[in-house]
Amino acid sequence: MLGNKNKQSGVWFKIVIGLGCFLIAFPMLWMNEGQADFGRIGASSIAMHADEAVDVDSDTLVAVSGIVISDELIGDHPYLRESNYIQLSRQVEMFAWVEESKTEGEKKYYNYKEEWTDSPPDSSSFNSLEGHENPALPLQNETFTVSQGMIGGYYLDLQEVDLPDSTEVKLNATNVTIVEEEWQLHGNTIFIGEGSPTNPVVGDIRITYHAISSNQKATAFGRIEQDEIVPYLYKDEHKLYRLFFSSREDAIASMRQEYKAMLWGMRFFGLALIWLGIFLIFSPIIALLNVAKFIPGAGFLHDVGRTIIILISGAIAFVLWLIFVIMAVIAHNLILFLAVLLACLIITGAGFYYWFQHFVAPMISCYFNPSTTQNSSPTSLNSMFKFSKKADDLILPKVFFEGVNRNELAIT
Template identity: 35%
Template sequence: MSPDTFTETTKIGFGSSIGGSFKGIFFGLLLFLASFVVIYMNEGRVDKSEIAKNAVQVNASVLESHDDLQGALVAAIGIFKTDDLIGDGEYLVSGNYLAVSRNVETYTWVEKVTSKTEDKLGGSQEVTKTYNYVKEWTSSPADSGSFKIPAEHENKITSIKSISTKAPNGMLGVYKVDMKALSLPGSAALPLNTKNVQLPTYGEIVNGKYIYIGDSSMNDPVVGDVRISYSVTESDRETTVFAKLNGDKLGPYLDKKTDKTLYEARRTGLEESVTAMHGEYRVWLWALRVIGFLMMWMGLASILGPISVLLSVIPALGSIGGSITRGVTFIIALVLSIVVILISMLFHNLLVLILLGVAGVGAAVWFVKGKMGKSK
């Protein structure tokens, strides 16, 4: 067996298995109930595009009075720039950027664990865990003290940290921007060269993308080596900022209907930005719906877990029981999550709820009158 692979086998008695499954009922119940909260909260999330589409487009290259727009939501379009020079304070030469992010990765040992459980006659289980140790670049090095085999896989933690910084001041055309509160456009990887980088000792630029720090090379790194990359938000680019207009300043806009704050910059125009916002909302809407469904399914499966354990006294029955349980809970969770989604949508839509209430009352009155007419 490779020195970087370790396998252990543990036998679990029937009593321990059934006890663990009953403990899983509590966890499953919590997960099941939490799924309702996730789905309900998700259906009530605000679609920013519904706010942004009401913004009034303003030319940011010319300062106009706009008395009728003071305090209103605008989509100011102009050149977004800063006169500030920012870097990372160590290796990146300060430049004219709106924002800078430094990503630090260390070449470290990573523990990967796989587990296989086999039911045995009589209800006991045999659990086989395999620990594989591989070397990878990662921005979150693990504490090797927590490894199953720490002695042969010691990690070195670098003192260089990932950081992000913004320019203190910014202007969109003639308007001042509150940089701290503003959500900036997406960043892009910064090509590195000897002009914008101050190389540390034992450092080199690799492929114009990384600063490599180590005693070897990036093609053949050793544990503890470091590579650094940068992403920046460029200055002097045409940008659309959704914000509240206040004289010559652009600040956060609070929508009174939804209590949602909108203050963000995008590299696209008004219509394209609104479309992108709606697309992002839809992606998260469906992602959280799926997460809510999976939580509900896993919760129900955990609640019914003891059934499979009891049947596993005969391994074949346990396998069949587990498959049936997973199938049944899948269908129940799917139907129930759809029902919860629909009910949540109704509760978050006051107008639809009122109309349904009125329709319900009308139907009840019509039904009662019909019954009374027949009785006469």
């Protein structure tokens, strides 16, 4: 009895999760179709060289190309000496115990192993704490960024502008300071601990760095306000304020590729969520199919039925997804929306014109313009039209045709 209640609860839980997938998928797809295509926006920018003085409006998008520099130096005392970095990121890993669990039937098994991790777990939450204690991480990940830089004669807020991806810093005896005996330089890592880089013990840490260097050719997108490049707002909501270590054309192509990757990635993710949601809503049917596994000679129904449900769920999900995406694309694109609206009006108008010319006009011609239909018998004409007791009161024509003399129509 308890087992049946648990199964029913499980089915209802899956249905709720399925509905939750819908609540996530459709708003996500809607917002995804409304995201800005910065590749297209960037293509409308005015190209400028950093050393040129160009008279542009303060609300105009520009792409300024030149060498990006900064007077500030940043480092990570006492580990890494200062250098001409725009941004420097420190990554810290600790050799720590990690708990793994596996469930088999009604039993749960735990396994513990030592490995390098940048987020060592709190060992107090382990199922078995003894012999698996992790010390606190003595050093945290951190990112350092210079406050201001310049590209030609224009200032850049390097703490606000979107920067390019960083690259790994090559560590050596020149840029690394070793001040303690337990510190060791091993490849591109600084090892600190009681063990060794090849034989660490729990609690040992290693540090690596990624950085963005200055004095590189770059292109900055934004708008010019006096002698500073500041964020550009597209339609007062989409901010474009980015720095690329490439030409304007390559930067635009990169933004366009980012847009396409995000757009289609979220579309396919939304389709997968809708598919999963529909499949989970079919859980009661799947639960019934599970019973077939225990019926002699009917076990195949479970596998076949489950496959059919997966395919049907996918087909329904695809149709719903396609309709919703098309509607979202139209709704977010004003020009496309107006074009579709105009097309609908034209089609509706053409349909109305056809209906009027082929159905309404003949009826009006028949009713108000009597013509010569001498050969038409009252009986045949009476079968084509239905009249009231008053000869002049036409209620409902069954068919419409031209050239009928309403004076010759029989009265029922």
